[in-house]
Amino acid sequence: KQEVTQIPAALSVPEGENLVLNCSFTDSAIYNLQWFRQDPGKGLTSLLLIQSSQREQTSGRLNASLDKSSGRSTLYIAASQPGDSATYLCAPQSNTNAGKSTFGDGTTLTVKP
Amino acid sequence: DTGVSQDPRHKITKRGQNVTFRCDPISEHNRLYWYRQTLGQGPEFLTYFQNEAQLEKSRLLSDRFSAERPKGSFSTLEIQRTEQGDSAMYLCASSLASAGQLITGAGNTIYFGEGSWLTVV
Numbered sequence: 001k002q003e004v005t006q007i008p009a010a011l012s013v014p015e016g017e018n019l020v021l022n023c024s025f026t027d028s029a030i031y032n033l034q035w036f037r038q039d040p041g042k043g044l045t046s047l048l049l050i051q052s053s054q055r056e057q058t059s060g061r062l063n064a065s066l067d068k069s070s071g072r073s074t075l076y077i078a079a080s081q082p083g084d085s086a087t088y089l090c091a092p093q094s095n096t097n098a099g100k101s102t103f104g105d106g107t108t109l110t111v112k113p
Numbered sequence: 114d115t116g117v118s119q120d121p122r123h124k125i126t127k128r129g130q131n132v133t134f135r136c137d138p139i140s141e142h143n144r145l146y147w148y149r150q151t152l153g154q155g156p157e158f159l160t161y162f163q164n165e166a167q168l169e170k171s172r173l174l175s176d177r178f179s180a181e182r183p184k185g186s187f188s189t190l191e192i193q194r195t196e197q198g199d200s201a202m203y204l205c206a207s208s209l210a211s212a213g214q215l216i217t218g219a220g221n222t223i224y225f226g227e228g229s230w231l232t233v234v
Contacts, residue, residue, distance in 0.1 A: 043225040
């Protein structure tokens with residue numbers, strides 16, 4: 001059974017700082033891994049999907065890396081802004097089970113102006 | 114592309130009542146997922162459909178829960194005889210799998226709706 005851990009659970013940084021969010025998973029038999037953002041009381045917004053054959057994926061100020069063999073992914077946020085404040089969730093997808101995703105409990109980020 | 118739509122957004126019901134949530138996936142998306150999320154936790158998988166077929170149900174989905182996806186379009190999630198422990202946000206998501214992915218079970222980008230909040234009093 002896939003288990004996902006996200007560290008830290010909460011993070012508070014001043015505006016402009018670069019930061020890294022960590023995600024680890026126990027079962028390396030994944031097809032891809034997706035990072036999401038969730039604002040309070042809202043649904044999940046997809047940020048990045050990184051295929052298991054890739055090592056990195058970039059979108060704007062976001063960069064996700066994946067080391068499938070060690071069961072780790074990181075999300076790097078450059079030049080953080082107050083609008084980046086949200087909970088960030090990672091979700092590896094099973095490689096045989098129709099994209100069924102297992103979620104961690106997320107990292108809640110606060111960027112202070 | 115109007116995104117994944119869920120209705121109602123909020124529902125307050127008395128313990129023992131039945132509730133039904135509806136999800137309209139992104140047009141032509143052939144996979145549809147239901148998740149449940151409680152405060153401070155990540156979403157937990159409940160069930161998923163590939164077209165109209167319900168292919169997997171989590172052990173979290175007791176016999177009071179039933180989901181359908183007639184004709185492979187919208188989906189409903191019904192909870193019978195609600196309990197206070199059912200209070201949560203119910204999230205629907207969809208994805209578009211290629212022909213090869215439908216066969217192998219491989220995944221693709223998943224898009225979530227805004228969720229339906231259930232409060233059982």
